[in-house]
Amino acid sequence: MENRLRLAPSPTGLLHIGTARTALFNWLYAKKTQGKFLLRIEDTDSNRSKQEFTNNILDGLRWLGLDWDEEPIKQSKRIEIHKSTINKLLQKGFAYRCFTTEEESKILRNEQKLNGLPPKHDNRHRNLTKKEIERFISEGKSSVIRFRIEEEIIIEWNDLIRGKIKWLGKDLGGDMVLSRRAFGYEIGEPLYNLAVVVDDNFMGITHVVRGEDHISNTAKQILIYKSLGFNLPVFSHTPLILNSDGKKLSKRDCVTSIDDFKTMGYLPEALSNYMALLGWSPKTGEGELCSLIDISKNFNLENVNKSGAKFSWEKLNWINSQYIKTMKKDKLHTIFKEYWEKEGWYSSSNVWGLKLTSLLQESITVLKDVVDQSKPFFETSQFEPDAMQFLKNDEVKMSIKHIIEYLDSKNPEINQNSAKEALNSIAKEHNIKKGLVMRSLRVALFGSLKGPDLILSWELFALNGEDKKRVRKCLEMI
Ligand code: GLU
Numbered sequence: 001m002e003n004r005l006r007l008a009p010s011p012t013g014l015l016h017i018g019t020a021r022t023a024l025f026n027w028l029y030a031k032k033t034q035g036k037f038l039l040r041i042e043d044t045d046s047n048r049s050k051q052e053f054t055n056n057i058l059d060g061l062r063w064l065g066l067d068w069d070e071e072p073i074k075q076s077k078r079i080e081i082h083k084s085t086i087n088k089l090l091q092k093g094f095a096y097r098c099f100t101t102e103e104e105s106k107i108l109r110n111e112q113k114l115n116g117l118p119p120k121h122d123n124r125h126r127n128l129t130k131k132e133i134e135r136f137i138s139e140g141k142s143s144v145i146r147f148r149i150e151e152e153i154i155i156e157w158n159d160l161i162r163g164k165i166k167w168l169g170k171d172l173g174g175d176m177v178l179s180r181r182a183f184g185y186e187i188g189e190p191l192y193n194l195a196v197v198v199d200d201n202f203m204g205i206t207h208v209v210r211g212e213d214h215i216s217n218t219a220k221q222i223l224i225y226k227s228l229g230f231n232l233p234v235f236s237h238t239p240l241i242l243n244s245d246g247k248k249l250s251k252r253d254c255v256t257s258i259d260d261f262k263t264m265g266y267l268p269e270a271l272s273n274y275m276a277l278l279g280w281s282p283k284t285g286e287g288e289l290c291s292l293i294d295i296s297k298n299f300n301l302e303n304v305n306k307s308g309a310k311f312s313w314e315k316l317n318w319i320n321s322q323y324i325k326t327m328k329k330d331k332l333h334t335i336f337k338e339y340w341e342k343e344g345w346y347s348s349s350n351v352w353g354l355k356l357t358s359l360l361q362e363s364i365t366v367l368k369d370v371v372d373q374s375k376p377f378f379e380t381s382q383f384e385p386d387a388m389q390f391l392k393n394d395e396v397k398m399s400i401k402h403i404i405e406y407l408d409s410k411n412p413e414i415n416q417n418s419a420k421e422a423l424n425s426i427a428k429e430h431n432i433k434k435g436l437v438m439r440s441l442r443v444a445l446f447g448s449l450k451g452p453d454l455i456l457s458w459e460l461f462a463l464n465g466e467d468k469k470r471v472r473k474c475l476e477m478i
Pocket of ligand 1: 008009196
């Protein structure tokens with residue numbers, strides 16, 4: 001039988017890293033077993049669901065390389081089927097109408113709080129007679145539909161990640177609500193636990209892989225599966241992603257949406273590679289840097305950790321920089337060009353742009369670093385204070401003078417070899433330390449004592465005649 005997995009996001013916000021990681025684990029397992037990875041958009045909460053969020057989720061998954069099979073299912077189109085299933089459960093006696101008002105529920109909750117008890121419905125309308133129901137309805141009272149959960153029932157399943165999980169009926173908060181309030185004999189908007197079971201069964205889902213925050217829902221859903229005579233899927237609950245304090249990664253940690261990571265300059269292949277390592281690790285001896293398809297070959301749900309996965313910026317940054325380092329120059333150049341153009345910077349030629357790309361490739365961690373690091377090649381800036389101080393030294397002044405003299409008299413074509421030759425010969429001829437000549441040139445070109453590889457940078461500046469301009473300007477200034 002073909003494995004069928006799914007992601008069932010609610011489009012009430014931007015694609016979150018937690019949801020994306022759940023998607024990834026589903027995708028990896030589907031790929032590993034040559035199964036299908038499907039999508040269901042759980043958009044039944046009409047107040048909070050938005051098309052723009054659906055688009056964002058689909059775009060984000062595509063960007064991460066998590067392609068899906070088959071047309072995504074929209075849960076909102078299936079509401080009538082959910083309602084008729086609830087009707088079936090009512091008829092079979094698995095569910096019943098409950099007329100407890102919001103006020104009454106509040107009173108119950110307050111009493112429980114006073115006694116230090118967890119929230120739990122008291123199932124007061126479990127055994128209403130037909131007459132009592134008629135009376136409540138004629139009084140104009142609204143009702144929800146509740147599913148009976150026997151206190152003594154034991155719900156057990158074999159979780160692929162966590163092993164045997166056992167829940168007791170008495171710990172599920174009383175009889176479960178299947179639908180929102182409605183008047184008369186109507187059935188209100190069906191709720192998550194009911195809809196998810198009906199739809200997973202309809203889609204032929206064989207494996208449900210989702211966050212550990214759904215464990216108690218799974219216990220409830222198993223009861224619904226059984227009451228409807230549906231086959232149970234295999235369940236797996238992934239660990240949460242934690243921040244550095246060991247708490248669930250949240251909006252307070254600044255970036256949580258996939259868009260945020262994109263804006264910060266993470267590559268999709270680096271981010272998805274990193275996400276795979278959040279809760280899963282390759283066998284010893286296998287490298288951590290791997291394409292998703294290669295990861296899928298080694299991936300197994302049984303090897304996913306049970307405990308929370310700490311999010312590490314350091315590791316993500318390292319992975320991203322490794323992907324940048326090994327990226328094809330052309331591809332990286334195209335990406336850099338977009339950043340440059342946003343700043344109004346245009347390279348004088350493709351060769352120049354490619355050379356600058358090679359120069360920066362080694363030192364960039366996140367793509368947007370390219371702005372700061374390319375800036376000196378497109379714009380001149382103020383000399384930094386320590387560079388100004390450095391320029392006060394007579395030997396430095398002389399070095400700069402000799403550099404321009406050398407360039408004017410020899411007019412060399414600057415490349416790796418000739419640049420080294422020039423520095424050597426200036427140092428030797430005027431008896432100045434080569435290191436000092438180099439630092440003087442750096443300050444003249446960059447206005448700073450720090451910067452990228454000097455020889456490569458000089459070659460780049462020379463391609464535009466910018467080296468002479470800057471050195472001359474520096475000399476005029478001192
Ligand atoms: N819509 C639910 C969520 O986003 C789906 C959970 C599930 O996978 O069943 O949390």
